[in-house]
Amino acid sequence: xxxxxxxxxxxxxxxxxxxxxxxxxxxxxxxxxxxxxxxxxxxxxxxxxxxxxxxxxxxxxxxxxxxxxxxxxxxxxxxxxxxxxxxxxxxxxxxxxxxxxxxxxxx
Numbered sequence: 001x002x003x004x005x006x007x008x009x010x011x012x013x014x015x016x017x018x019x020x021x022x023x024x025x026x027x028x029x030x031x032x033x034x035x036x037x038x039x040x041x042x043x044x045x046x047x048x049x050x051x052x053x054x055x056x057x058x059x060x061x062x063x064x065x066x067x068x069x070x071x072x073x074x075x076x077x078x079x080x081x082x083x084x085x086x087x088x089x090x091x092x093x094x095x096x097x098x099x100x101x102x103x104x105x106x107x
Contacts, residue, residue, distance in 0.1 A: 031071045032087035032094070039064045047088040051081065074098060 036045045040054055061081055069075035076094045084093045
């Protein structure tokens with residue numbers, strides 16, 4: 001079942017698979033931030049780091065999305081990363097996309 005958490009960017013509760021519970025012992029950083037740091041192999045990555053400006057390239061995109069999927073439980077489309085390329089933007093947009101997909105599936 002997806003975790004519910006208070007989005008740092010949306011200001012309300014959203015359900016996002018793979019997102020730690022607020023009171024859990026897991027890190028409070030976003031899944032996207034975690035994945036960016038792992039794939040780009042840098043602890044200097046922050047919520048506003050642009051994937052491509054930080055050294056990311058098209059060959060790393062599948063690795064980034066595969067790692068995100070392993071943590072979050074679903075894989076967003078590749079186009080999302082090319083349109084929104086920071087962890088902050090991706091957290092908001094992927095949560096919104098996931099919610100829209102869940103609503104459509106429930107119809």
